[in-house]
Amino acid sequence: MGDPTFFLGIDGGGSRCRARLTDESGKKLGEGITGAANIRLGLDAAWSAILGATDQALSEAGLNADILNRIHAGFGLAGVCGPADVDFLLSGKSPFASVRVETDAHTACLGAFAGGDGGILIIGTGSVGYALIGGVAQSIGGWGFEISDDGSGAAMGRAAIRAAVRAHDGLSAASGLTNAVLAKLGPPARIVEWASTAKPGNYASFAPLVLEHALQNDTVALEIIRHGAARLDAHIKRLLELGAPQICLMGGAAGAIEPFLADWARASLVAPKGDAMDGALLLARRAA
Amino acid sequence: MGDPTFFLGIDGGGSRCRARLTDESGKKLGEGITGAANIRLGLDAAWSAILGATDQALSEAGLNADILNRIHAGFGLAGVCGPADVDFLLSGKSPFASVRVETDAHTACLGAFAGGDGGILIIGTGSVGYALIGGVAQSIGGWGFEISDDGSGAAMGRAAIRAAVRAHDGLSAASGLTNAVLAKLGPPARIVEWASTAKPGNYASFAPLVLEHALQNDTVALEIIRHGAARLDAHIKRLLELGAPQICLMGGAAGAIEPFLADWARASLVAPKGDAMDGALLLARRAA
CATH class of the missing domain: 3.30.420.40 (ATPase, nucleotide binding domain)
Known part of the structure; x- marks a missing residue:
């Protein structure tokens, strides 16, 4: 039997980055939280936030950086706009066994419906709707303060x-x-x-x-x-x-x-089944 | 009898500067037009536009710069926000016998009602209302794109x-x-x-x-x-x-x-009696 594998879910929002580490069975081992991981703030800042939150989660789990290459990670990151951003983020910087990257809205939706069909509406400084239907993602609104974000x-x-x-x-x-x-x-x-x-x-x-x-x-x-x-x-x-x-x-x-x-x-509203870190963990499991 | 006196009205807007020169009786002698005279673009740019338009008006009148010190001028200028702006504009730069400065909305309103009571509503890129009632000026709206300028x-x-x-x-x-x-x-x-x-x-x-x-x-x-x-x-x-x-x-x-x-x-709308240069000329006459 080989060395055990781990799963990491990252929720990288505009103001904080949270990490959750689990074992192969999905049991939570540790969590961490650092500052903004929006990739618009730069590659180094994003990785610094992600690895800082990961370190905290490892520490809480009683593990250390030796196992980073046995971690399958899922990232939900604010500011990710397309494949070019993902390539940019992953260009030789990742210490993980595998990484899948999506927007923070995507992982929030995955987590909220545990990978099933559903829609989320995020109402904060901005506003954006996001749906995952049969694995197909659709984003609604959320184009920013000047031209969109009604009701925000x-x-x-x-x-x-x-x-x-x-x-x-x-x-x-x-x-x-x-x-x-x-x-x-x-x-x-x-x-x-x-x-x-x-x-x-x-x-x-x-x-x-x-x-x-x-x-x-x-x-x-x-x-x-x-x-x-x-x-x-x-x-x-x-x-x-x-x-x-x-x-x-x-x-x-x-x-x-x-x-x-x-x-x-x-009448259409329900409470989320899980959070964006749960969604990012699902992303990591599907990739592994 | 002394040398004759002249009057000059300047309409300095955000995209062009117009000048009208008259004799003491109010008879039009010449006009000129140049680029923006908004004082937010800088002192030199504003004076360059004003003096360029004045030169054209003098030329059309068959006069030259020798008579600048016999001209009483009124300026209506975009971007003038208070006495500090007027002091700044007039700090040692004026070749005229006298200068009175107001906003372009003020001179537009003066011109529209020939110095009488009335209100104007300017609807262009922005929007602003302006009234002169018994000589008292009141401005309505016009605070800019982000927080005002409804209907613009x-x-x-x-x-x-x-x-x-x-x-x-x-x-x-x-x-x-x-x-x-x-x-x-x-x-x-x-x-x-x-x-x-x-x-x-x-x-x-x-x-x-x-x-x-x-x-x-x-x-x-x-x-x-x-x-x-x-x-x-x-x-x-x-x-x-x-x-x-x-x-x-x-x-x-x-x-x-x-x-x-x-x-x-x-039902409250009327055609203007004169334009902003007429208003600026009124300003100049009142000062002289």
Whole structure:
């Protein structure tokens, strides 16, 4: 009998990288967590995050780097856009027996439905839908703040800021929300400066304020959330049309938005069976 | 009797600078036109545009630079945000007997109502409302593409592009407009690249496509235009509330949008009595 084989699942998101190590039977041996593994931040940064999280998982398992070449790994990484990115990532850098790479949305969907058919809708700073139907992947929306990402935290934050600027100029009604935004950002001349360097994450930082005021029946906040929720309903409708039998919501704004979705959309929602590391482990097992 | 005095009106916009020279009686002697005089492009560029247009006007009048120190000038310049900008512009550079500087919106409004009360709504790449009531200036909107400028060419172009991306992903209905946008820009992966360097003017270049399709009853185009027109109605409502008895529409998109404004808003519209150079000449006369 040869040396035992191991499986590693990596969930490399925009802000953190998590690793889970299992034995051949699927039993969890250890986990680790480091910083962002988005490959847009560079090859060295991505590998540093991945190997750092792996080291922690090995350490928790009482193992060391000697066994890296007996590990079959699956990576779900933010920022992976195609085969060129995968080739770039794997160019002579991998210490593992095998590596399969997909986007973090792909491994999240694999994990959520344990490899079965289903769709996920991620609602965080951005928004994106993803379905795996009979092994075929389809991505919906998620093209970024300027041209897409309806219903996302960034989109709702931007809508709140635009409404606040309108209210300041007497172009639409002021409300608790618009007053709160102006109290935070100052008058429009200051907001223009702020906006000149603001990233989607800066806009998304106003989404909790929108949700908070919506729960107090602020009409401006409710209009923003209802508009966003209707756009997210359309994502769910599309995922169902594509053949996803059920949908998992994910992302930092999912819980807050869920009550505003249409009844038929909420009826399609289920809790995920596993997380993105579980999905990455499935990827690794299928490759091995 | 001393040497005769002259008056010069400068309309320095974001893409061109125009000059008009008159005698003491207000009789037009000559005109000139050069490139952008937006002071955000730098002091030398602004003065070069202003003096170039002035040279042309002098030449048309059969005069030369000897009389510059007998000219009282009024400048309406894009990008002027406050007294610091005016001080900066005039710091030892002016060859004129006197200069008064205001924004191009201010001189446009002065010219449109010949110095009387009124409001203007400029609808071009951006959108901004401006009123002069009893000599008091008020500006409405116009804080730029990201946080303001509702109903502008850039806002309508962006809405068309976002609708096209949604249609591509099956999130909303396709139409002649969304097909035309995708034919021009390619699939979303290409639009993401385009958007990474796109300026408001690039978005605004899609506004004529929206108007063209709206006239063919394209439902997506009509929704975009009606939404923008409703926001522009709000600008007109606000200008009337502030005390403007009548409104002049201006800017490259004004003619196309006008039929979509509310009847009560259209009832307030009048043709301008003069242009921004006339307004700048009024400024110069008042200072002299």
